[in-house]
Amino acid sequence: MYWKYAIRRVIYAFIMFAVIVFIFSAIFNSVADRVMRSQIQETVNGESRAWLRQGQQRSQDQFLVWKVQRQAELTRMYHLDEPLMGRIFWRSIDTVTFRLGQSTIIRSAEGSQDVMTIVTERIPRTLLLFGTVTVLDIILGVWLGMRKARKAGGLMDKTTSVGTMIVYGMPAWWLGMLFIMFFAFTMPLFPSGAMHSTPPPEGIGYVLDLVYHMVLPVLTLVFLGFWGTAYITRNIVLGTMQEDFIMSARARGISERRVLFGHTLRASAPPIVTFSVLSLLGAFFGAIIYEGIFSWPGMGSLYWQSVQQNDIPVLMGNLSMTTGLYIAGLAFLDLIYGFLDPRVKVGGKA
Amino acid sequence: MKRDRLAQLRSFWSEFRQVRFGMVGVALLVVFLALVIFERPLLTYRDVNSRWRDMMYWTDSPRYALPVWVNWFTSKDYATSAVIQAQNVQEAEGVRRTTMEFPYEFKAGRPPSDVLLQLALTGQVSLTLDIVRPDGRSVTYQKNTSSSGSQVLRISVDQNLRERVFQMVASAEDPAVAASRNPKQINSVGVLFGKAQPGVFSDPQVLDGTYVLKLDVTLVGATAKLDSAKVIVAGGVSGILGTDAQKRDLWSGLVAGTKWALIIGLLTSIISVVVGVIYGVASGYFGGWIDSLMNRIYEVFVSIPLLPILIVLSAVFKPSIWIMITMMCIFFWVGPVKTVRSIALQLKENAYIEAAQGLGASHRRILFKHMIPQLVPYAFASMALAVPGAITYEASISLIGLGDATVVTWGQILFDAYSSGAVLQGIWWWIVPPGLAIALMGMTFAFIGFAMDTILNPKLRTR
Numbered sequence: 001m002y003w004k005y006a007i008r009r010v011i012y013a014f015i016m017f018a019v020i021v022f023i024f025s026a027i028f029n030s031v032a033d034r035v036m037r038s039q040i041q042e043t044v045n046g047e048s049r050a051w052l053r054q055g056q057q058r059s060q061d062q063f064l065v066w067k068v069q070r071q072a073e074l075t076r077m078y079h080l081d082e083p084l085m086g087r088i089f090w091r092s093i094d095t096v097t098f099r100l101g102q103s104t105i106i107r108s109a110e111g112s113q114d115v116m117t118i119v120t121e122r123i124p125r126t127l128l129l130f131g132t133v134t135v136l137d138i139i140l141g142v143w144l145g146m147r148k149a150r151k152a153g154g155l156m157d158k159t160t161s162v163g164t165m166i167v168y169g170m171p172a173w174w175l176g177m178l179f180i181m182f183f184a185f186t187m188p189l190f191p192s193g194a195m196h197s198t199p200p201p202e203g204i205g206y207v208l209d210l211v212y213h214m215v216l217p218v219l220t221l222v223f224l225g226f227w228g229t230a231y232i233t234r235n236i237v238l239g240t241m242q243e244d245f246i247m248s249a250r251a252r253g254i255s256e257r258r259v260l261f262g263h264t265l266r267a268s269a270p271p272i273v274t275f276s277v278l279s280l281l282g283a284f285f286g287a288i289i290y291e292g293i294f295s296w297p298g299m300g301s302l303y304w305q306s307v308q309q310n311d312i313p314v315l316m317g318n319l320s321m322t323t324g325l326y327i328a329g330l331a332f333l334d335l336i337y338g339f340l341d342p343r344v345k346v347g348g349k350a
Numbered sequence: 351m352k353r354d355r356l357a358q359l360r361s362f363w364s365e366f367r368q369v370r371f372g373m374v375g376v377a378l379l380v381v382f383l384a385l386v387i388f389e390r391p392l393l394t395y396r397d398v399n400s401r402w403r404d405m406m407y408w409t410d411s412p413r414y415a416l417p418v419w420v421n422w423f424t425s426k427d428y429a430t431s432a433v434i435q436a437q438n439v440q441e442a443e444g445v446r447r448t449t450m451e452f453p454y455e456f457k458a459g460r461p462p463s464d465v466l467l468q469l470a471l472t473g474q475v476s477l478t479l480d481i482v483r484p485d486g487r488s489v490t491y492q493k494n495t496s497s498s499g500s501q502v503l504r505i506s507v508d509q510n511l512r513e514r515v516f517q518m519v520a521s522a523e524d525p526a527v528a529a530s531r532n533p534k535q536i537n538s539v540g541v542l543f544g545k546a547q548p549g550v551f552s553d554p555q556v557l558d559g560t561y562v563l564k565l566d567v568t569l570v571g572a573t574a575k576l577d578s579a580k581v582i583v584a585g586g587v588s589g590i591l592g593t594d595a596q597k598r599d600l601w602s603g604l605v606a607g608t609k610w611a612l613i614i615g616l617l618t619s620i621i622s623v624v625v626g627v628i629y630g631v632a633s634g635y636f637g638g639w640i641d642s643l644m645n646r647i648y649e650v651f652v653s654i655p656l657l658p659i660l661i662v663l664s665a666v667f668k669p670s671i672w673i674m675i676t677m678m679c680i681f682f683w684v685g686p687v688k689t690v691r692s693i694a695l696q697l698k699e700n701a702y703i704e705a706a707q708g709l710g711a712s713h714r715r716i717l718f719k720h721m722i723p724q725l726v727p728y729a730f731a732s733m734a735l736a737v738p739g740a741i742t743y744e745a746s747i748s749l750i751g752l753g754d755a756t757v758v759t760w761g762q763i764l765f766d767a768y769s770s771g772a773v774l775q776g777i778w779w780w781i782v783p784p785g786l787a788i789a790l791m792g793m794t795f796a797f798i799g800f801a802m803d804t805i806l807n808p809k810l811r812t813r
Contacts, residue, residue, distance in 0.1 A: 017653075023650070028662070161800070165371065165797050165800050166789075166793050167789075168735075168738055168793060169737075169738025169788065169789055169791060169793060170785075170789040170793075171742050171788055171789070173746070174781075174788065174789070177781050177785070178782065178785070180773055181778060185773075185774070185776055192774075282656070285656065285657055287657075288658060289661070292750070303661055303750065304750050307661065307665050307750050307751065310665075312665075315661075319659065323653070326654075330652075330653060
């Protein structure tokens with residue numbers, strides 16, 4: 001039953017991705033058209049220069065005819081000769097099948113101008129950074145949240161709740177700047193940015209170097225993030241504690257510790273995971289440009305680069321891939337939820 | 351009915367007053383509102399809203415000056431910045447000669463970064479500038495200039511008077527040391543304000559007292575005239591929050607940014623929560639295929655990552671601040687929908703809704719008279735909690751350089767700071783205040799929102 005649910009959820013995610021890509025194609029149609037036309041123009045110009053260099057065997061007329069034909073051919077190839085809906089449709093198909101076109105300036109590490117290559121080489125780096133943060137956030141947050149719930153209304157609970165509110169509207173990138181200023185320049189403990197030293201060391205040193213470079217960005221995000229997780233955990237756990245089965249467990253004389261960590265935490269796990277990961281998903285995609293502050297070469301930095309160099313194809317490709325990842329994250333969450341909460345599997349209707 | 355509502359409001363307020371951090375939030379909000387209302391008297395530079403990016407407007411200020419209050423914490427005070435107007439102006443008849451004095455009261459631990467004489471002249475003019483120090487030593491500078499129209503002449507101690515300043519104190523220094531120094535490479539302003547004693551070139555000790563700049567202008571010819579003259583002391587400190595690389599007064603920028611933060615935050619949150627609540631209630635109330643359709647639309651919006659789409663929209667369409675607010679509303683309204691819909695599903699089952707339906711009340715009446723009023727407290731809480739998000743998103747978009755360049759926002763100040771390398775140079779007074787303002791504003795609304803939340807969900811208060 002769970003597999004049926006899982007498959008349905010995954011298919012739904014793909015449909016959602018297609019729909020959103022279609023909406024993007026519609027919104028950004030005119031700018032995408034413009035970029036593509038200028039790219040075709042460039043291709044034709046480049047080819048005709050090569051053609052002329054080969055020698056002047058053919059006449060000027062032939063050359064012009066060839067040029068016009070070539071232009072028409074490429075225009076047809078990229079579906080630019082079609083009406084509006086057709087262009088949007090074909091562009092969506094291209095994006096969904098991950099043919100994201102060529103960049104105008106930005107190149108990948110190997111020098112490729114294929115947008116898909118440029119974006120995909122950055123995905124693991126972003127996942128590494130934000131994945132580490134998520135795990136640390138949940139561990140710290142759930143731990144603190146349980147402690148808060150245990151003595152709700154107490155001094156610890158109140159002060160940490162105020163902590164949650166203090167960091168509520170603080171931009172992660174600003175705190176990152178402060179930390180860089182302090183921990184990288186005033187008190188040079190950590191590197192000010194990037195993922196590796198140059199040149200990167202070999203072997204085990206490579207991993208240690210990577211961890212060393214990750215400390216400051218991870219620290220900043222965790223410092224901002226785990227308060228929220230703790231607050232959510234606290235509220236969910238307190239809600240669960242009002243349930244009858246907790247009271248009956250207590251009545252049976254089960255120790256408070258076991259009631260809290262055995263019964264309450266087990267029952268609260270699905271919503272805790274969902275809410276905290278959901279809020280973290282939102283926070284991370286809201287903090288994605290944060291990477292730029294630490295020169296972490298992920299997808300967030302790519303937004304900075306493509307905005308600064310006005311590289312529209314990379315910008316759009318990056319947006320599609322980010323959206324894809326986000327939708328995948330949401331689907332993954334539902335799958336975890338279904339796994340943790342047996343009620344979801346049976347009916348399929350939440 | 352109306353009195354009912356008022357009594358409700360009053361009881362809500364009396365409950366709200368019990369929550370201490372909620373009251374802190376309200377107090378902070380009052381401070382921010384005061385900053386907006388009294389913006390004009392608070393601004394040190396009145397035209398900051400229109401001329402923030404106008405280089406000409408800021409020429410008289412020092413670059414990278416620290417905030418004034420830094421002097422309270424250092425043993426060696428930084429010189430304050432000042433613009434000195436002429437005193438003792440004497441115009442001799444006939445020969446067309448004007449003399450004026452600019453006294454500068456210097457009392458600080460560190461010299462200013464530069465002293466500038468700025469003149470607006472027309473025609474052929476010859477002028478003599480004497481800087482007389484408290485110990486009687488003086489520097490003299492002479493210049494003849496002529497121009498057909500009016501011109502602005504700037505004489506800087508650091509740029510024009512180096513060698514003369516060197517000559518002035520060279521006699522006090524050990525001759526061997528003085529001979530080994532290159533006059534072009536001295537810290538001219540430091541020496542000008544330093545005690546004439548051995549070591550003045552390598553480690554000048556400040557000489558307190560009144561420095562008088564005496565200007566003697568002779569106008570040659572009938573058309574020549576002196577339009578204005580002033581002395582600008584570019585100090586190490588300036589204003590409440592110092593200045594940035596473009597010499598802008600950061601306090602004025604920060605105050606001018608307050609209203610935009612409030613406008614962006616409040617407008618976005620109010621519009622999107624109103625839309626979201628109506629959407630959620632309608633979806634829950636109508637049910638059936640309408641609910642399904644509305645749910646699908648909702649899910650499409652939820653599945654779009656917010657900041658990336660806002661960045662790309664801003665990069666492609668280069669929106670004004672108002673369009674940006676609209677864009678944020680388009681994606682922010684989904685926030686309260688899910689909770690509101692589930693509340694609406696419960697409300698719908700109440701007998702009075704059925705009764706209203708039975709009496710033939712229209713859907714609109716039921717939605718707006720019977721259901722939505724019950725959601726007002728929840729709506730206010732979510733509005734308060736949505737404000738920080740909106741402000742942060744605008745700041746983030748500005749941070750990559752896509753902000754509306756016709757207004758001053760905190761995010762744009764941070765963009766300028768970041769792109770000028772303030773982080774690397776440690777110009778903390780350029781980075782800390784705008785970010786702190788964003789964080790404080792976020793905290794304000796978080797305090798208010800969380801306080802409302804604890805009132806609405808009393809079981810979360812204690813175990």
